[in-house]
């Protein structure tokens with residue numbers, strides 16, 4: 001049996017190194033390597049004369065610039081990526097022969113791209129949307145792509161509807177508005193006419209659609225895939241990424257403001273965390289269903305609008321992924337990476353989910369346009385770390401120099417052409433599922449229940465989460481201009497929950513339904529964000545400080561925050577050094593102008609004895625806004641006056657004290673809770 005190439009966590013980095021170049025301090029040349037004596041002035045006939053055709057340098061430079069852009073992804077255009085490593089916790093050989101899962105401690109390099117779906121490449125990141133979560137594992141058996149989202153279900157059941165769905169959610173074609181938003185007529189018209197969207201729309205209206213950070217969201221493979229072991233036995237499998245920091249969200253008002261204050265909010269957070277060594281981590285979990293149990297559930301395993309409740313099909317954790325390196329060049333890596341759910345390795349196969357089946361066609365096709373031809377696998381970021389050989393040849397941008405005469409099968413020239421290898425030698429062969437049926441364009445009966453799991457999702461939410469869903473529906477439908485769309489949506493979502501539909505109806509000027517609703521009582525507690533992991537690590541506190549601050553106490557509090565992994569930025573009226581009571585300094589990273597309360601997880605108000613009117617006004621704004629967004633607020637000494645002025649000193653998550661160390665631990669506790677929903681806001 002041929003020995004597999006050695007792959008370790010550095011294999012991809014080492015491969016990429018061959019392609020990296022550092023231009024700094026080098027002589028400027030043309031693309032032909034010709035050193036140039038001048039790069040600021042084009043070649044002219046006289047100083048004030050016309051530019052000459054002869055100016056090859058100008059033409060090369062300008063032509064390259066003219067061709068710098070490639071088509072953006074038709075969906076998931078706005079994305080950000082990083083490198084990392086996946087480590088298997090144990091051998092999974094009893095389930096799959098995939099080698100990257102076959103050994104405890106085995107490490108495989110990965111590249112992960114996160115994205116929003118609807119917005120174009122330059123759109124804001126904190127919009128209400130699904131997030132893409134696409135992972136490329138560079139394994140010894142070839143690239144395996146797990147191209148998932150941060151929600152476990154999808155809008156439609158059959159791939160043929162995807163272009164319709166995307167046309168409906170994208171900006172409306174007659175005026176190209178709104179950008180990166182689902183709150184408009186065509187999307188909701190699509191929804192009411194395609195009621196299979198009900199479950200996914202519940203997720204989209206929930207807090208999951210406005211993640212605090214790419215690092216604080218889960219990922220899902222969505223479809224049922226197959227694991228196949230060496231004996232040829234198959235199990236259905238669903239993939240789940242679980243963030244070790246838990247799943248946390250923004251609030252809607254905050255998300256909209258961040259979109260203006262820092263449209264790069266999510267990528268900045270990812271980039272900075274990796275630069276600071278706070279490497280984001282996810283555990284990979286699988287849900288396994290034996291083939292014999294295919295029909296045992298009250299939903300169809302092949303229906304991508306259904307999740308597999310963890311309480312019924314538990315998640316087994318099988319490994320951990322750590323993102324530990326930012327890219328060197330966003331275009332070369334993040335933009336040119338080409339994912340495809342059909343990039344699989346032996347031991348991983350497909351189910352007949354009609355959404356997945358259609359995806360298997362679409363992804364290669366889209367790369368042909370985006371990356372301009374069939375050689376995109378040769379781009380450094382897409383190259384497998386194992387060798388690849390076949391008889392495919394030529395095409396635009398071909399880099400491989402294939403030696404020899406023979407580029408076909410079969411051939412009698414000795415040892416001339418790459419030949420297929422047996423399964424025993426690692427050759428991929430498709431799972432031999434028996435399929436029997438008539439050719440039909442139809443939906444399976446078993447796909448027809450569009451509402452039970454949507455109700456299960458609703459039933460699983462806590463009151464604040466339900467409140468947010470009602471507000472989201474009211475916002476989105478409130479933006480729809482056609483009253484029949486609003487009415488249609490209320491009618492449709494009455495099937496999910498009557499009280500929810502009534503509350504939304506009232507907010508959007510539609511007659512509330514008097515009856516109807518669902519009798520589904522099932523809930524899946526794992527779906528509520530209240531039950532997620534809570535940690536203060538990497539949370540960012542805005543510290544409002546002026547000269548004359550209580551030095552000993554503040555520096556101690558900051559030290560304790562840091563010890564718990566909490567980060568902070570000092571905000572004041574001016575940038576530069578501020579002096580404390582004992583003369584020690586602290587540097588203001590920001591003024592009230594260059595940052596904003598929405599960019600922090602918590603506010604710590606310190607102030608000083610002689611703050612200006614402007615300082616006081618801004619501090620009150622920072623605290624007021626943080627309070628309205630349910631964020632933890634801490635205040636000591638002079639800072640406490642603003643809590644009193646706003647009558648919020650005794651509210652949940654508001655920590656005020658004079659005794660230093662106790663304050664720090666209570667404040668960290670408040671930060672760990674993420675948000676304090678039981679606050680009296682009005």
Ligand code: HDE
Nearest residue numbers: 073076113132133134148149159162222358359362363366
């Ligand atoms: Fe995609 N999807 N998709 N999708 N998708 C693309 O491929 C498509 C679906 C997902 O960071 C495109 O290279 C069809 C589900 C992610 O580069 C395109 C259908 C899920 C990304 C495409 C779906 C996804 C894409 C656009 C329905 C979660 C970004 C550019 C049948 C499981 C990957 C590209 C990246 C990207 C097609 C539905 C995830 C056009 C036809 C369900 C994360 O090929």
